[in-house]
Amino acid sequence: MTAILLAGVKKRYPPREPGLPPQDLLTSVDLEVKRGEFMAIEGQSGSGKSTLLHLLGGLDRDFEGEAKVLGCDLRALSDPELAALRHTQIGFIFQSFNLLPALTALENVLLPDSRRGRNRPRSRAASGSGWRSPARW
Ligand SMILES: Nc1ncnc2c1ncn2[C@@H]1O[C@H](COP(=O)(O)OP(=O)(O)O)[C@@H](O)[C@H]1O
Numbered sequence: 421m422t423a424i425l426l427a428g429v430k431k432r433y434p435p436r437e438p439g440l441p442p443q444d445l446l447t448s449v450d451l452e453v454k455r456g457e458f459m460a461i462e463g464q465s466g467s468g469k470s471t472l473l474h475l476l477g478g479l480d481r482d483f484e485g486e487a488k489v490l491g492c493d494l495r496a497l498s499d500p501e502l503a504a505l506r507h508t509q510i511g512f513i514f515q516s517f518n519l520l521p522a523l524t525a526l527e528n529v530l531l532p533d534s535r536r537g538r539n540r541p542r543s544r545a546a547s548g549s550g551w552r553s554p555a556r557w
């Protein structure tokens with residue numbers, strides 16, 4: 421089964437300053453990743469790795485072409501549908517982490533669930549109820 425499908429994906433950044441040209445960073449990316457497949461994206465700094473991952477993760481929909489994750493057309497989803505896909509199917513570890521310093525690592529991981537009416541991350545972390553051993557993931 422195809423997990424990720426990109427066809428003719430293009431990403432253009434606007435000029436950094438007036439008078440400069442826009443930057444065509446991704447010019448036509450085709451990619452297929454099967455379910456269960458492990459893939460690493462390599463490239464020199466500034467080549468567009470983070471940009472590509474932001475598109476794949478549904479964080480940036482300002483692009484041209486087709487991008488599907490688990491059969492969902494990322495640009496066709498409503499904002500709540502996209503948020504639900506990100507919440508349930510996509511995991512991110514950001515380069516700059518974006519963690520809340522007042523919370524522990526485990527509380528940070530559990531935080532998104534608290535937005536969906538589940539227990540507060542701190543009490544779940546304290547009770548251990550949010551933890552499942554890797555064998556059960
Ligand atoms: N929000 C943005 N606006 C304009 N240009 C950007 C923006 N984000 C990244 N860029 C430019 O896009 C290029 C690729 O960035 P990025 O995807 O972060 O590369 P990588 O992750 O491979 O180092 C860089 O030249 C960067 O300056």
Ligand SMILES: [Mg+2]
Nearest residue numbers: 469470471515
């Ligand atoms: Mg990067």
